[in-house]
Amino acid sequence: MQVYMDNAATSKQKPEEVFKAIESFFKKINCNPGRGGYGLSLDAGRWVMETRELIGKFFNLKQASQVVFTPNITVALNIALKGLLQRGDHVLISGVEHNAVVRPLTALKKYRGIEVSVIPTSPQGHIESDDARKLIKPNTKMIVCTHASNVMGTLLPIEELGRIAAEHELYFIVDAAQTAGVLPLDFEKLHASVLTFTGHKHLLGPMGIGGFCVKEDVARHMLPLYEGGTGSISDKEEQPDFLPDKFESGTLNTLGIVGLGGAVKYLLQKDLSEVRNRELELTQKLLTGLKQFPNVTVYGPQDEKLQTGTIALNVEGVDNAELCFVLDEQFGIMTRPGLHCAPLAHRTMGTFPEGVLRLSLGHYTTEEEIDYVLESMEKILAVI
Numbered sequence: 091m092q093v094y095m096d097n098a099a100t101s102k103q104k105p106e107e108v109f110k111a112i113e114s115f116f117k118k119i120n121c122n123p124g125r126g127g128y129g130l131s132l133d134a135g136r137w138v139m140e141t142r143e144l145i146g147k148f149f150n151l152k153q154a155s156q157v158v159f160t161p162n163i164t165v166a167l168n169i170a171l172k173g174l175l176q177r178g179d180h181v182l183i184s185g186v187e188h189n190a191v192v193r194p195l196t197a198l199k200k201y202r203g204i205e206v207s208v209i210p211t212s213p214q215g216h217i218e219s220d221d222a223r224k225l226i227k228p229n230t231k232m233i234v235c236t237h238a239s240n241v242m243g244t245l246l247p248i249e250e251l252g253r254i255a256a257e258h259e260l261y262f263i264v265d266a267a268q269t270a271g272v273l274p275l276d277f278e279k280l281h282a283s284v285l286t287f288t289g290h291k292h293l294l295g296p297m298g299i300g301g302f303c304v305k306e307d308v309a310r311h312m313l314p315l316y317e318g319g320t321g322s323i324s325d326k327e328e329q330p331d332f333l334p335d336k337f338e339s340g341t342l343n344t345l346g347i348v349g350l351g352g353a354v355k356y357l358l359q360k361d362l363s364e365v366r367n368r369e370l371e372l373t374q375k376l377l378t379g380l381k382q383f384p385n386v387t388v389y390g391p392q393d394e395k396l397q398t399g400t401i402a403l404n405v406e407g408v409d410n411a412e413l414c415f416v417l418d419e420q421f422g423i424m425t426r427p428g429l430h431c432a433p434l435a436h437r438t439m440g441t442f443p444e445g446v447l448r449l450s451l452g453h454y455t456t457e458e459e460i461d462y463v464l465e466s467m468e469k470i471l472a473v474i
């Protein structure tokens with residue numbers, strides 16, 4: 091039996107709609123959108139537009155042009171952070187941010203003299219929004235927060251942080267890498283300036299495609315990270331200042347966009363509250379089973395409603411990389427050990443530098459697989 095428990099890294103299984111869309115586009119069209127004066131290039135542009143519209147619908151945007159495609163969320167976050175922050179600005183982040191946020195900010199500290207404050211975050215990943223309020227000072231410009239920890243699955247209070255950002259006229263950047271596709275995200279209600287997403291995790295698209303949704307007035311103040319050909323206003327040497335072209339230079343990952351379109355079409359037909367309830371049920375089953383083993387420590391929130399399908403654990407006296415190896419080699423269970431590109435989160439959790447073993451459920455995880463993981467863990471724990 092093979093059990094995929096690494097959905098926080100990427101979702102391995104995809105809906106048929108993804109394959110069908112990619113195959114159809116690749117075989118029948120495969121021309122460069124916006125780069126030719128013939129029907130097939132125009133058709134390619136229509137396919138890209140369709141995905142933009144589907145994503146606009148998925149995140150409840152006013153205009154599809156507010157969706158900008160990037161290769162992944164890391165690039166999306168880099169554009170938002172580097173495009174909005176100026177010398178001397180102060181930024182608030184949670185204590186469980188991924189390196190996709192921490193590393194660009196570390197570079198900006200060095201090169202642009204920005205200041206970063208970490209909102210006090212408990213080892214379980216909780217923050218009190220009042221603590222964020224207390225850190226705001228005259229040069230504070232932005233709050234950046236992940237919707238859920240990619241290590242232990244804790245959901246963060248992005249709605250409250252969004253309200254605080256709005257009250258204080260701060261930019262609010264949301265990293266929805268771990269939740270888009272499972273939890274409803276309404277761009278209009280979130281008070282987000284920029285909502286970043288990656289296509290290949292719970293959104294079920296292929297790897298190499300992501301993007302962001304941006305408020306039009308925020309986009310006006312945001313500088314692009316790179317400039318180049320957009321297929322539009324080619325008589326000008328200056329970058330277009332309209333969306334999405336301002337941020338989409340160079341040939342797009344059209345196959346990725348088309349595949350993501352297939353995935354979002356599939357997700358739009360689903361009731362996300364059912365998806366979430368199923369995830370909660372299976373996650374609770376796994377957590378309850380794991381917590382019964384005496385030498386297993388499970389990290390993360392106490393309140394089950396604040397838990398995504400991502401679980402972090404350690405077994406006393408066992409290296410989590412070795413445990414990962416045994417689970418894979420002997421039981422066919424795929425997990426991820428170590429630090430998960432999130433050293434800040436591990437410092438907050440008290441698990442730096444050894445890290446944890448991460449098991450992450452996804453759309454296609456079954457109850458049978460959860461039973462199998464628990465039986466396998468029992469067998470491993472019996473011999474160590």
Ligand SMILES: Cc1ncc(COP(=O)(O)O)c(C=O)c1O
Pocket residue numbers: 098099162163164165188190236238239240265267268288300431
């Ligand atoms: C919370 C979070 N942010 C950012 C990323 C980076 O995603 P990508 O590699 O798709 O850019 C990840 C991926 O693991 C993540 O979990």
